[in-house]
Amino acid sequence: MADSLMKDLSKLNKPNATYNVNDYGAIADSLTLNTKAIQQAIDTCANNGGGIVLFPEGNYVTGTIELKSNVYLNVDKNARIIGSTDIKDYPDHIESLKSIMSESYEFKQSLIYGEKLTNIGIIGNGEIYFRGEKEYFGGPETQTLIVDRPLGIRIIECKNVIVKDIHLSNSAAWMQNYLHCENLLFKNMTVNNHANFNNDGLDLDGCKNAVVDGCFINAEDDAMCFKGASFYDTENIIVKNSTFLSTCNGFKIGTDTQGSFRNIIARNLILGGIPDSLESFRGHEASTGITLVTVDGGTVENIILTDITINQSRCPIFLRIGDRGRVMKGMPKPEPGSLQNIIIKNIDGKDNYTQGSLITGMEGYPVENVIIKDMNISMQGGGTDSMAHATVPEDIAGYPDAHQFNREGLPAYGFYIRHAKNLILQNVKITTDSIDARPEFKYGNNVENVIINNKIIN
Known part of the structure; x- marks a missing residue:
């Protein structure tokens, strides 16, 4: 699968014809609103069979621009597209695909929008600065509806999409949402992306055949996140040679899991919190390095994560099955999903915090068929005896994030495991920088065929 994806997607090429936005009246003075001029360049390019819409050196302020098939935005090295700070410059675009995105989140506004297109791209060594700071677009942090805070990029039901070499900064909400592409x-x-709340880095939802290679994401919310709110499956994905830093989750499969996730390979990644030398909206510690969850009925299976570094996370690895069951109005609540056939190997890291890693299914729905192999990371330590004997809530209907479970310290500084079947931890070593009263591994109820470093637990 990996070889086929790399071969096929490497063939996605941009066309040669070029349309300079300056020729259509755009003025790169950091002040002039260029929405009409930029859109005219895009429309002309599309009407003539496609090509490159070029942004040469300068700063181009704009409101919402709508992509068209066979059009690639090329932002030159010394050029910037800058988002307007007036919400009136972001008219509603409501996709025809009905999903949790349209019914619960109700996303309507973005700086760049495209729906049901083929052969599109955002390329070049320049920058798109969305100007999404709270001083321009206020509003609370939310798990559903985001009002008057435009997303950066929304791409809906499109095929053959390239995002290459570009620098994206400071959206008012999620940076990018690719839905059923x-x-x-x-x-x-x-x-x-540290300008506002809900500042995700890259969200792929119900997408098929994707490669993420050589990317750097520093996000306030989830950095690299796969979702299933479209009700379509996310499958055939490669993520490699990248760094995903976050004050939430570095690499996440979950949040909305109405669709399923399968055949996902991630390798050679740096995950976790944000070094002090880098910008952060709030703090520098991540919730997790790796999160794999299902809470809305979807299946998560056939996942390989290898050669991963996890630093500055409270919960380095979080695997969970829950029963939130979020669906659209009028739909029946689904049965809980499954989390199975997972390999996580060659993991290192340091400066992780006190919480510890957590593997938890739920009664009658175990996390199963998981191998975690060759893992050596350090934790902050300092756990207390009361933490070692604390009860970990089931919270089966809760939000799918590790901070819902004993954020300050699980009963083990390494792994706390329950509701798990056919789980092997081989050559796994968790150390602490200071004395910790908790064990390295601890087990709750409903564990079956669990083997830790060649010791059979049950």
């Missing part, structure tokens, strides 16, 4: 290539993309 196919054949996507993200190459050497840089994202810094």
